[in-house]
Amino acid sequence: MRPGIKDVAARAGVSPATVSRVLGGTYPVAQATRAKVQRAMRELDYVVNAQARALKGATSKTVAFIVSDVTGPFFAHVADGVEQQATAEGRLCLVCTTHDEPERELAVIDLMREQRADAVILVGGGQEDHAYRERMVRLARALDDAGSRLVLCGRPPLGDDVPATVVDYDNEGGAFAMTSHLLALGHRRIAFMGAQENLTTPTARVRGFRRAHHERGLEPDPELVIEGEFTRSFGYAGARDLLRRRPDVTAIFSATDVVATGVLQAVRDAGLRCPDDVSVTGYDDIPFAADFAPALTTVSIPHSELGRAAVRLALHRDSYSTGQYVKLGTHLAVRDSAGPLPH
Amino acid sequence: MRPGIKDVAARAGVSPATVSRVLGGTYPVAQATRAKVQRAMRELDYVVNAQARALKGATSKTVAFIVSDVTGPFFAHVADGVEQQATAEGRLCLVCTTHDEPERELAVIDLMREQRADAVILVGGGQEDHAYRERMVRLARALDDAGSRLVLCGRPPLGDDVPATVVDYDNEGGAFAMTSHLLALGHRRIAFMGAQENLTTPTARVRGFRRAHHERGLEPDPELVIEGEFTRSFGYAGARDLLRRRPDVTAIFSATDVVATGVLQAVRDAGLRCPDDVSVTGYDDIPFAADFAPALTTVSIPHSELGRAAVRLALHRDSYSTGQYVKLGTHLAVRDSAGPLPH
DNA sequence: GCCTGAATAGACAACGTTCTCTGTGGGTGT
DNA sequence: ACACCCACAGAGAACGTTGTCTATTCAGGC
Numbered sequence: 001m002r003p004g005i006k007d008v009a010a011r012a013g014v015s016p017a018t019v020s021r022v023l024g025g026t027y028p029v030a031q032a033t034r035a036k037v038q039r040a041m042r043e044l045d046y047v048v049n050a051q052a053r054a055l056k057g058a059t060s061k062t063v064a065f066i067v068s069d070v071t072g073p074f075f076a077h078v079a080d081g082v083e084q085q086a087t088a089e090g091r092l093c094l095v096c097t098t099h100d101e102p103e104r105e106l107a108v109i110d111l112m113r114e115q116r117a118d119a120v121i122l123v124g125g126g127q128e129d130h131a132y133r134e135r136m137v138r139l140a141r142a143l144d145d146a147g148s149r150l151v152l153c154g155r156p157p158l159g160d161d162v163p164a165t166v167v168d169y170d171n172e173g174g175a176f177a178m179t180s181h182l183l184a185l186g187h188r189r190i191a192f193m194g195a196q197e198n199l200t201t202p203t204a205r206v207r208g209f210r211r212a213h214h215e216r217g218l219e220p221d222p223e224l225v226i227e228g229e230f231t232r233s234f235g236y237a238g239a240r241d242l243l244r245r246r247p248d249v250t251a252i253f254s255a256t257d258v259v260a261t262g263v264l265q266a267v268r269d270a271g272l273r274c275p276d277d278v279s280v281t282g283y284d285d286i287p288f289a290a291d292f293a294p295a296l297t298t299v300s301i302p303h304s305e306l307g308r309a310a311v312r313l314a315l316h317r318d319s320y321s322t323g324q325y326v327k328l329g330t331h332l333a334v335r336d337s338a339g340p341l342p343h
Numbered sequence: 344m345r346p347g348i349k350d351v352a353a354r355a356g357v358s359p360a361t362v363s364r365v366l367g368g369t370y371p372v373a374q375a376t377r378a379k380v381q382r383a384m385r386e387l388d389y390v391v392n393a394q395a396r397a398l399k400g401a402t403s404k405t406v407a408f409i410v411s412d413v414t415g416p417f418f419a420h421v422a423d424g425v426e427q428q429a430t431a432e433g434r435l436c437l438v439c440t441t442h443d444e445p446e447r448e449l450a451v452i453d454l455m456r457e458q459r460a461d462a463v464i465l466v467g468g469g470q471e472d473h474a475y476r477e478r479m480v481r482l483a484r485a486l487d488d489a490g491s492r493l494v495l496c497g498r499p500p501l502g503d504d505v506p507a508t509v510v511d512y513d514n515e516g517g518a519f520a521m522t523s524h525l526l527a528l529g530h531r532r533i534a535f536m537g538a539q540e541n542l543t544t545p546t547a548r549v550r551g552f553r554r555a556h557h558e559r560g561l562e563p564d565p566e567l568v569i570e571g572e573f574t575r576s577f578g579y580a581g582a583r584d585l586l587r588r589r590p591d592v593t594a595i596f597s598a599t600d601v602v603a604t605g606v607l608q609a610v611r612d613a614g615l616r617c618p619d620d621v622s623v624t625g626y627d628d629i630p631f632a633a634d635f636a637p638a639l640t641t642v643s644i645p646h647s648e649l650g651r652a653a654v655r656l657a658l659h660r661d662s663y664s665t666g667q668y669v670k671l672g673t674h675l676a677v678r679d680s681a682g683p684l685p686h
Numbered sequence: 687g688c689c690t691g692a693a694t695a696g697a698c699a700a701c702g703t704t705c706t707c708t709g710t711g712g713g714t715g716t
Numbered sequence: 717a718c719a720c721c722c723a724c725a726g727a728g729a730a731c732g733t734t735g736t737c738t739a740t741t742c743a744g745g746c
Contacts, residue, residue: 015696
C-alpha cells in the first residue's frame with residue numbers, strides 16, 4: 001500500500017497537519033519535529049498525492065499542449081519550448097493530439113477542463129470560417145470560467161473581448177521576405193505550392209506572396225498559386241504536374257518544408273537540377289532542412305520561443321499589462337536551393 | 344465559479360449520488376431522472392473534476408512519457424505511438440524531459456509517482472553501469488508499490504525479479520544487417536562512428552557491427568570504431584578527422600541518422616562524393632532520411648509500434664501471460680548513400 | 687505569581703467525487 | 717390482504733491533502 005500523510009504522521013508521532021506543514025514549508029515547525037517527520041517520510045518512501053493536493057488547491061499545476069500531430073517537426077520544437085518553460089515554472093505537461101478532427105479538438109479541450117490545467121495551448125493554424133471561430137470563443141470562455149487559460153499559438157487572435165492569449169509569428173512577413181528574395185534573384189514566374197482557402201496559416205503565407213509581387217508592381221499569375229495540403233505527397237504530385245503544365249516556371253515557393261521535400265523529389269525526377277534549372281524554397285526551417293539535397297532555403301520560425309512565450313504569458317497574465325498578444329519575428333535562412341534566374 | 348456535482352444535483356432536484364450515477368452509467372437511474380440531470384449538466388456546462396475522481400479511484404488514468412529530449416525524431420515517433428495507444432485506452436499523456444541528467448530522471452520519476460500514473464515509460468537507451476541499474480531497480484519497485492508500471496522502451500531488461508515491462512528492438516540485429524550489407528558490397532575498411540562505452544544503445548550497435556565481421560572471418564579494425572555522441576556536430580568533426588587520418592576508409596556506418604547528417608556534410612566538404620567515393624549509412628530511419636543528399640541507407644526501427652506496445656503491455660500486464668519483455672524487429676532501408684566498393 | 691504573546695502543535699472541516707448502506711414506494715405472487 | 721422483491725434514490729462516509737481555528741507550552745515583563 002502507498003503510504004499517506006497519516007501514516008507518516010503516525011510513525012513520526014505527530015499530527016497529519018504537522019506533516020503537511022513540513023511538506024509545505026510555509027509555517028513554523030520546530031527543528032526537532034521537522035527532523036522526525038522527514039525521517040519518517042524517508043523511511044516510508046513517502047511522496048505526496050498530487051491529486052489530493054490539486055483537489056484542495058485551485059489548479060493542477062499542469063499545462064496542456066494540443067497539436068494535430070506530435071511527429072510534425074514544427075510541433076516537436078514548439079513542444080520543446082512549452083515543456084522547458086512549463087518545467088521552469090513548476091508545471092507538468094500534458095500532450096494531446098487532434099489529428100485535425102474538429103470534434104476531437106473539442107473533446108480534448110473538455111478533457112483539459114476536467115483536468116483543470118493552468119493553460120491549454122493550441123498549436124498550429126486554425127480554420128478561418130465563422131462557425132469555427134465562434135466555437136473557439138466559447139471554449140475560451142469555458143476555460144476561463146474553469147480557471148484555465150486558452151493560448152492560441154501560431155494563429156491570429158480571436159478578438160479583444162475573448163479571454164485568450166495569442167502567441168503568433170509573422171507568417172505573412174516571412175512569405176513576403178521569401179518572395180522578395182526570389183524576385184530579387186530575377187525570378188518572375190514563381191509558383192506558390194500549398195495554398196488552402198480556409199486555413200489561417202497558408203492564407204497568410206499566400207498574402208505575403210502576393211504583397212511582395214504587388215510592391216514591385218507585379219501581378220502574380222493566379223494559375224501559379226496551387227491549392228494543396230501540407231504534405232510531401234502533395235508537394236511531389238503538385239510539382240510534377242506543374243512542371244509538365246508550365247515549364248516556364250523558374251521558382252517554386254513551397255508552403256512548408258515538408259511540401260518542399262516532395263517538390264525537390266519531383267524536380268529531380270523530372271531530370272531538372274535545383275537550383276540551376278529551378279529554385280525551390282520552403283517555410284518553417286525544420287531541423288533537417290540544411291541536410292536536404294540541396295540545402296533548403298527557407299523561412300525560419302522561432303519555434304521553441306513560441307512555446308516558451310505561450311506558457312510564460314498564460315501563467316503570468318495578470319502581470320503583463322502589455323496585453324495578451326505577441327507576434328514574434330521570422331527571418332530568411334538562405335541556403336543553396338534558390339539561385340539566380342537561369343537564362 | 345466552476346459548478347460541482349452538488350450544483351448539478353440542486354438544479355436537477357436530486358441528490359449528488361444520483362448525479363454521480365448518471366455520470367458513471369453503472370447503476371440504474373430512471374429515464375426521467377437521467378434526463379433531468381443531463382439537462383442540468385448541460386445548462387451549467389458541467390464537467391467532472393478529474394482530480395476528485397482520481398482521488399477516489401486508484402489511478403489518475405494517465406500515462407507518463409519520459410524522454411531526454413522531445414525534439415529528437417526518434418522520440419517524436421515513439422511519442423506518437425504512446426499517445427495513440429494511450430488515447431485508445433482512455434488515458435491522458437504526460438510528457439517530461441530529462442536532458443540526459445540522471446538526477447533529473449530521478450526527480451521526474453518521483454513526480455510521476457506523485458501523479459499516480461498508470462504507466463511510466465522511459466524511452467531511449469540507458470547507462471550500463473551497475474549503480475544506474477540498481478537505481479532503476481529501486482525506481483521500478485517504488486512505482487510498483489504506488490500502483491504504476493515502469494516501462495523501459497528501447498533498452499534491455501533489468502532482470503526477471505524486477506517489476507518492469509520492457510519493449511526493446513533488435514538493436515544489435517539491425518547493426519549486424521547493416522554491416523553485412525556493407526561487407527557484401529565489398530567494403531572492408533568500415534568505420535563505426537559514434538560508439539559510447541557506457542550506454543546500452545551504441546554498445547549494442549557496435550556489438551552487431553563486430554559480429555557481422557566475425558561471421559565472415561574478419562576482424563574489425565579497432566581504430567575505426569570511433570567514440571562520440573549522437574550529434575550532428577560529432578558526426579561532422581569525427582568524419583572530417585577520420586577522412587584525413589585514414590583515407591583508406593570506404594564506408595562509414597554512423598551510429599544514428601543524426602550523426603550521419605554530419606558525416607555527409609564532412610564527406611561533401613572533403614570534396615568526396617557519396618556513395619561513389621565513400622558509402623555512408625545511418626541508423627533509426629528518421630522521417631527525412633530519404634530526403635538527404637543522397638537519400639540515406641539506414642536501419643528502420645518500428646518507432647510508433649514501440650510506443651504503442653509499451654502502453655499496451657503496461658496497461659494489460661495481467662492478461663499477458665507471455666511475460667513483460669517484447670523485442671521488435673528492425674530492417675534495412677536501402678537507399679542511395681551506400682554503394683559498391685570503388686576501385 | 688500573573689498576564690501577554692510568541693512559538694508550536696492538534697482538531698476539524700473542507701475540496702468534489704464515488705461507493706456502500708439504508709430506505710421507500712409500488713408491483714407481483716399467493 | 718399480506719409478505720416480498722425490485723427498481724430506484726438519498727444519506728453519509730471515505731479518498732489524502734491543506735487551511736483555519738483553537739489549545740498548549742514556555743519565556744519574559746510587571
